[in-house]
Amino acid sequence: MLETVQRRGRISRVGIARATGLSRTTVSSLVAELLAEGVLTESPGDAGRRTSTSGGRPATPLTLNPDGGGVLGVHLRHAGIRVLFTDLSGGVLGERYRALDVDHLPDDALAYVADTALDLVAAAGRDAGRVFGMGVAVSAPMQSRSHTLRTPSVLADWSGVDIAARLRERIGVPVHVGNDANLGALAEWTFGAARGADDLIYVMLSDGVGAGLILNGRPYEGATGSAGELGHISVIDGGYVCRCGNRGCLETVIGARGLTSAFAHTRGPETTIADVVALLAADDPGARRVVADAGHMLGRALAGICAMLEPRLVVIGGEVAAVGRTLLDGVRDVLAQRLPPAISQGVTVTTGRLGDRAEALGAIALATHSTSAHLLTP
Template sequence: MDDRPGSLTSLRSRNRLLVLETVRRHGRISRVGIARATGLSRTTVSSLVADLLAEGVLTESPAASPPGAASRGGRPATPLSLNPEGGGLLGVHLRHTDVRVLLADLSGGVLGERHRVIDVDHKPDQTLEFVAETALDLVATEGRDLGRVFGMGVAVSAPVQSRSHTLNSPSMLTAWSGIDIAARLRDRVGMPVHVGNDANLGALAEWTYGAGRGVHDLVYVMLSDGVGAGLILDGRLYEGPTGTAGELGHVPVVDGGYVCRCGNRGCLETVVGARALTSAFSHVRGPDTTIADLVALLAADDPGARRVVADAGRMIGRALAGVCAMLAPRLVVIGGEVAAVGRILLDGVRDELARRLSPAIGHDVEVAAGRLGDRAEAFGAIVLATHQTSAHLLKP
């Protein structure tokens, strides 16, 4: 069959994905609702839905009528939803210091999860072997058919080429230079594998499942060992032509500051990254201070912890001010490991944005905590797999 761009087969594949995306974003929606939301004809929607129901990807669940409701005649609209039993997807987050692997059903429900501390930056072979073994073990443990796991998404802490999904800046992950992550994992797990920047995928996840649902313009800030941002503009992820849009962590905020891993001085990451915040307390609590320790100090109303976190929030607000002035997003979502420090950090961001932005822009920008916690980037990898995979789920 002809699946070249512009062919009828290619068009049908895109329409199938459009239907699946519409059902996923609404949760439950009728055929008529899909036609209205997508602009596809009712005939086309009915044909695509019939195929997806036959394949077990979608399921019907008749809506119950309210007690005493009078019948209006005709066939009632039957809501459709993704069938949790229809298949699965894998999401992986490769942070600098640890790995998370999720197995989810088609509706985004977590079926299984594994996490391990690994020196990802310097041990690519060990990292990829753990991911492959863990993914296959999760599928087997949960009793799923590997042939119905339609793809794997991988979130990495480095810029990624938006078209090829290969690392764009291996200089920040020197041990990974020349490694084709997608190909290595695809050969081991036997399914399509797609790679994306973790902050971008965190933005996709919060927009799809979390704090950004229903918002068409948002900035997601990932605060972890590194600092990044993902941009959703007019309902689409914006990566830039080279995949480097959103590198907020490498915006200089301190003249003559510490040297960053990117080679510059005074980058935001050197001030508000997890290591920077915990090192502020290492002289009194020892070198093993963690973000959890910092959260505990905040709960105990420690004045030093409050000061460090509030200052970090203001630094983030300083770096975001130019972004918000240019793009005027409706929402800034703060996520990642460091976001667990909570309200004081968010208040610092809000205060600095209010001070630096004109009232016309500042009044319209909301700052909120992410809802997906440290799973956000792995969930975003699952969204990437849903969008990109060319497996059976998306083929006519």
């Protein structure tokens, strides 16, 4: 129910019942408890402008109460950490980012997360007792039921590390862990470019490459939690060795490092994604070629997925998405060439709206949904 309110922004009790399939009696009971807890709030100012379909009492819309509490969200990237503190509606109350070799420094990474989370809550002047949970987005496949890292993990130094338990002990709130691409999809679906779309693919192009799926209005993780590992599809025989141990994975070609390494000969090894964006703005032919090729490569990887799943929307997010239209046009061109018109004409390719915050905001959404039961526990 909270997920429905979060995604719709504001919705009546009747609307919640229709969207969730819950009975009106159940919805009324749950709403009463959440209103009493201060998690939901009514918007009586809108009631006079709304009419009941039965001619009775106007439906009063409900929203998540921004003052009702807070949620923490974390994105453990391969090379950095983002920590967000938001109110229940997703409004950002505090944010910090630190560059760090997360892959090889699990103890340092978790210590930074715990200390920073507590600092953000204190700096926002919020009651620590009203922080309902923390979500953590991790750049690795997860076990679908336990939400722990798959073993063996592409993050070798994190094997055996219980992220949720370690942070729960330090911070004292429920902690829920998920794959970052899956949570990026959840974020864009809940807060961003994919609101209202029930079938979509979110592609995260950053240090790594991953995909998150929303199918038939629900997140889809696969039988074991590894659905969407787009970056580890082999696309070049005998290519560079990937962190997963295979050669020629898509990540080694269109991930941030793979993309910028194409400029090492002409621009030097320190080229960044921001440099590539600047070169595109200056209409540099080499940058156009490299980014267009990356779009074509991504389009080929997506074509088979789109043919099988027929999504309405493909959302491109992550750091590399900043290169913009040239990349998207490359994806669109290949999908138009390789998909039947009946499918390709129904697929929209767009950039995400949440930028670098997407995965951390997805962790916020995960924590909001996963900890809601604690609010109703007697």
